[in-house]
Amino acid sequence: MRRFSFTKMHGLGNSYIYVNLFEENIPEELLSELAVQVSNVNTGIGADGMILICPSEVAPVKMRIFNSDGSEGKNCGNGLRCVAKYAYEHQLVKETSFLIETLSGLVKAEVFVENDVVTKVTVDMGRPRLKRSEIPMVGEEAEQVVAEPVQFCGEWYEMTGVSMGNPHAVFYVDDIEQAPVTTLGPIVEKDARFPEGINVEFVEVVNDHELHFRVWERGSGVTQACGTGACAAVVASVLNGKTARNKETVVHLAGGDLYITWTDKGNVLMTGPAETICTGVYYY
Numbered sequence: 346m347r348r349f350s351f352t353k354m355h356g357l358g359n360s361y362i363y364v365n366l367f368e369e370n371i372p373e374e375l376l377s378e379l380a381v382q383v384s385n386v387n388t389g390i391g392a393d394g395m396i397l398i399c400p401s402e403v404a405p406v407k408m409r410i411f412n413s414d415g416s417e418g419k420n421c422g423n424g425l426r427c428v429a430k431y432a433y434e435h436q437l438v439k440e441t442s443f444l445i446e447t448l449s450g451l452v453k454a455e456v457f458v459e460n461d462v463v464t465k466v467t468v469d470m471g472r473p474r475l476k477r478s479e480i481p482m483v484g485e486e487a488e489q490v491v492a493e494p495v496q497f498c499g500e501w502y503e504m505t506g507v508s509m510g511n512p513h514a515v516f517y518v519d520d521i522e523q524a525p526v527t528t529l530g531p532i533v534e535k536d537a538r539f540p541e542g543i544n545v546e547f548v549e550v551v552n553d554h555e556l557h558f559r560v561w562e563r564g565s566g567v568t569q570a571c572g573t574g575a576c577a578a579v580v581a582s583v584l585n586g587k588t589a590r591n592k593e594t595v596v597h598l599a600g601g602d603l604y605i606t607w608t609d610k611g612n613v614l615m616t617g618p619a620e621t622i623c624t625g626v627y628y629y
């Protein structure tokens with residue numbers, strides 16, 4: 346029976362099954378199906394997907410993320426904080442600040458340590474990509490897609506598109522508890538205007554440095570938190586004149602709070618917790 350050791354970790358309730366490929370070996374062709382299997386709460390371990398911690402030629406570690414439907418994502422904010430925690434606590438890195446390779450480029454992580462345990466992590470997520478072709482979204486090339494009227498199922502909405510290396514559609518609501526997360530979310534996720542699909546965020550603005558946030562994730566559905574989505578929500582809120590540039594904004598997600606700044610330099614800084622839940626062996 347084949348097996349691999351895993352660590353289940355979460356960032357604000359957005360949990361993944363982490364596999365250390367410095368020590369484990371899983372055939373590439375099985376990765377997508379294994380992500381589906383381990384995510385299943387009844388017949389697997391239960392999580393929003395699987396994240397691989399891999400050797401890299403350009404950084405101390407590389408992160409690969411698979412959603413619970415088996416699709417591979419190009420970035421994951423909550424995942425990056427947990428990968429940083431794992432890498433430091435398992436001596437894959439020696440410093441408290443280091444690079445992590447993702448499929449959408451390099452990011453820089455800084456871990457904060459108390460009694461040899463990483464309690465929180467700041468990740469410099471780099472610059473948002475705002476052109477229509479970078480989201481990506483079909484249609485006339487545009488410098489930005491901000492509050493663009495779009496129709497889904499006969500209803501008109503204003504959508505702001507932001508890529509954090511993965512695609513996000515941000516919608517504003519008056520009451521986050523009434524947001525159409527499970528009705529509009531899956532429709533937008535797979536709309537033909539988004540050739541790679543898209544993560545769907547709903548935001549209620551509290552003030553110029555505070556947001557409420559819910560998410561329907563591409564490939565995973567409703568999750569407790571989405572780090573890249575929260576970054577996209579802050580960028581979208583600045584673009585829509587709702588929050589302030591270069592000012593730390595607290596984003597209240599279902600699983601807890603992230604602290605995010607879109608700096609005047611252009612990069613997005615995200616700070617939040619990363620927790621280890623358990624370790625184990627998975628048989629397949």
Ligand SMILES: N[C@H](CCC[C@H](N)C(=O)O)C(=O)O
Binds near residue numbers: 410419421571574
């Ligand atoms: N569903 C996302 C990947 C996970 C992102 C999210 N969990 C985060 O913390 O950023 C996608 O397919 O682009």
